[in-house]
Amino acid sequence: MALSFFSPRLLIFSIIIIPFLASIALYRLDTFDPARLPDEALLYSTNSIPPLINDRFLTGAEFIGVGLLKSPEDIAYHRDSGLIYTGCADGWVKRVKVLESANDSVVEDWVKTGGRPLGIAFGLHGEVIVADAYKGLLNISNDGKKTELLTDEAKGVRFKLTDAVAVGDNGVLYFTDASYKYNFHQVAFDMLEGKPHGRLLSFDPTTRTTRVLLRDLYFANGVSMSPDQTHLVFCETTIRRCSRYYINEERVELFIQDLPGYPDNIRYDGDGHYWIALPSGVTTLWKISMKYPFLRKLIAMATKYGFEIMFPENAGVLQVNLDGKPIALYHDHTITHITTGVKIGKYLYCGSLLHSRIIRLDLLKYPAH
Template structure:
């Protein structure tokens, strides 16, 4: 009787669940790919000489409870207002107070009815929004008019319109992170490891949308060089940023082997780019990147609401115009950081997780040489 009980216990507690798992694994249609070898490389040249790895120690929080996952941040220096897009569809305006985060005022400005991500300012005062669901939008007349500029290219609709930047001649450059998965499914694009991203342009005069680059690994943030000759754009899965030379239609690596997974990139007008990294390169992310089998198991768990690819040690890296790293601001419990914008002496950070904008006084809490 004891032997029978032990055998039955072994079958139902170990063998049966294992068989079910194998069957479910075989039946699941999710098919992750091997990533290019360069995505697995960590580079010492991307390690900055200056570090502040206690970001949260000096951090302040703006608009607590009033900003629901403020993903990107754009600052209008003429009005002193921050514009940011939230998960509830609102583009909100924030009047910042440099001396006290508590005195900042949050205003509901325009609701796009979608999920506003990237934000930039057009040359005629309009606000350009990359809405993950809607496409590329233009908001003008102080929020009274919202116009859809484009939502497809080459007959393929955008699935995850992500980041946008405006050139001095008015041309809009933006990314569609994935033509396969929408923002609620973005984790599956990262896990699948296939290039569904595109870099595009929209000419506001001709109204023509062009695909500049395709087959990108989760095309994310995009910025334009001060001399307007090239774009710098991020590929999250590859942990790299690349240059796209506009007149030459040529691509070269800007920085690769980042210590985390890049999201938005912003130029500060003072010779530096700021690259936000949504998570550091944790052990689980390293293993997942290397082994498609693990990514399939993670994807299956994700479908049932389990998060196995933990995000931590997120941060913002400062680099020069040639992609040379200068400083890294991060923290071990920090996660889901999507943008970093330098305004005066402060660094303002957006997030896909928090209900506030995080800011750090760079003079009081500077990055310093590592011991």
């Protein structure tokens, strides 16, 4: 009789109470400590939605290098040779000869960095500058025969995630260290923690000097030189904004905020527009979790145990003018992880952190309306 009386209570205690108490204990013991984000990071409006939209980005898109390009994160176009350079997850910087037919494109394994090449730009003397997430800032010269480490630390702090790079007309390299705390495979934790671990830096090849231009950035990501060479435009992924950094005056001003997604690379097209890649749009779960640090802690704990909760969706590329005014948005609800958008002629070429291909869209055939 006593056993039958206590069994239901014991069952409830075992199934509900014990796991609940264990969860509370795990939560309190976990050292992950998310911070409240700035108020401007929690804005959600239609101010950055442009008048022109193509919301079926994949309709009419072509795929280049399918299966040969493993997660080509950034894209740089060399006009003299007509080659596209991109860094892949297998450590290779690859060169792509793009022809009229995407199926006829030729992919070449060019240089293996031994790390994870991300941002790519061209130096003044034909060299290829690579921001390698693990190695640092690299200079590849002599048609790929020589790879040199330029810098991997600043003010005694090593780069943890060298991300994007741009080159000034004077040869100075401008680049981002997305986080000095988390590495490439820990990106989710940096965003969930909500603390500014990013830096904007410069490297002068003449003096071999590395300078920290800005610190305390919320996942410093893409960077682009302005056409008049007076300032940089750089992205902060976590708080969905891009800012200007005026080089001579060493001052910062807002370029665009409250973006419809989380910005990655930003590229100037030589024709009065920047193209900002958005690996994911703003989802309902991201909105809620960004507002409440305790939710981000729970998500981080789940992530540590292999549970993926924060699914990206609705990736795309936002076109803005030199004043940061939105012009057009190319996106698709069925795609994620678009990390760069480069306009070459009539085409928009997009890199990805997930898919093994470069996406090409004919902007004349499939414009935003």
